[in-house]
Amino acid sequence: MTADDRPLLQRLEALLIVADEPMSVVSLATAVSAPVAVVRRALARIREEYAGEHGLPPRGFELREVAGGWRVYVRPELDPVVTDFVGSQAPARLSQAALETLAVIAYKQPVTRSQVAQIRAVNVDSVVRTLLGRGLITEISADPETGAMHYGTTDLLLQKLGINSIEELPPISPLLDDGANGFDDIVGA
Numbered sequence: 001m002t003a004d005d006r007p008l009l010q011r012l013e014a015l016l017i018v019a020d021e022p023m024s025v026v027s028l029a030t031a032v033s034a035p036v037a038v039v040r041r042a043l044a045r046i047r048e049e050y051a052g053e054h055g056l057p058p059r060g061f062e063l064r065e066v067a068g069g070w071r072v073y074v075r076p077e078l079d080p081v082v083t084d085f086v087g088s089q090a091p092a093r094l095s096q097a098a099l100e101t102l103a104v105i106a107y108k109q110p111v112t113r114s115q116v117a118q119i120r121a122v123n124v125d126s127v128v129r130t131l132l133g134r135g136l137i138t139e140i141s142a143d144p145e146t147g148a149m150h151y152g153t154t155d156l157l158l159q160k161l162g163i164n165s166i167e168e169l170p171p172i173s174p175l176l177d178d179g180a181n182g183f184d185d186i187v188g189a
Contacts, residue, residue, distance in 0.1 A: 008032060008034060008038070008039075008042050009042055009045060009046055011031075011032045012028060012032060012039065012042055012043065012046060013046060015028060015031055015032070016028075016046075016063065016070060016071065016072050017072060019071060019072075021067075021069070021071070022065075022066050022067045022068065022069025022070055022071040023069045023070055023071070024068055024069045024070075025039055025040055025043070025069075025070070027069075028043070028070065043063065043065075043070055046063050047062070047063040047064075050062050050063050058075070059075075060074065060075060060078055061073060061074055061075060062074075062075050092134075094130075094134075095127075097122070097124075097127050098127050098130055098131060100120060101116055101120060101124050101127045101128065101131065102131055102136060102137070102153075102157070104116045104119050104120060105131070105137050105151050105152065105153060106153050106157070106166060106169060107169065107172060109140070109150075109151065109152035109153060109166070110140045110141065110150035110151065110152050111150060111151055111152075112143065112146075112148040112149065112150055112151070113125065113128055113148065113149065113151070114148060116128070116151075128151065132151075135154055135156045136153065136154060136156060136157045136160070137151050137152065137153055137154060137157070138151065138152060138153075138154050139151060140152045153166060
């Protein structure tokens with residue numbers, strides 16, 4: 001690789017930094033309008049530079065080929081630094097919809113997405129994705145008959161709530177209908 005190749009390397013780096021999943025060589029080549037073979041060589045050069053070859057110091061991140069594509073990752077030896085930093089950041093607040101969905105999952109687990117939607121009487125797909133992404137809930141098992149995923153809470157939720165087990169949650173008010181039989185009886189009331 002020569003100095004003339006630097007713009008290609010920079011374009012590839014820019015794409016790799018913003019990618020939220022591994023990018024294939026073909027998709028990278030298409031994005032930078034370069035032949036696949038040239039992009040393969042450029043990716044090898046970037047990986048070598050990040051590793052500290054060619055007289056350069058190693059970077060805090062590395063380029064890996066995983067799952068049929070390329071992606072930038074933090075070097076494993078720096079995971080504790082990143083974990084400490086992320087853990088010290090102010091937590092983002094959950095929306096009212098996320099809190100309600102989380103409560104239903106916590107009290108009804110294991111529970112499917114459709115069961116949560118029935119109890120809340122709204123679509124909960126995006127809220128469940130948010131809660132999964134934040135590590136507050138997890139996929140427990142697939143229903144053998146329907147294939148629907150059952151969800152439950154994680155140890156992170158327990159930690160955030162300052163409790164040791166889900167049994168320490170306060171009891172649901174006996175005056176509130178839990179929605180288990182649908183909302184037909186409540187609507188007419």
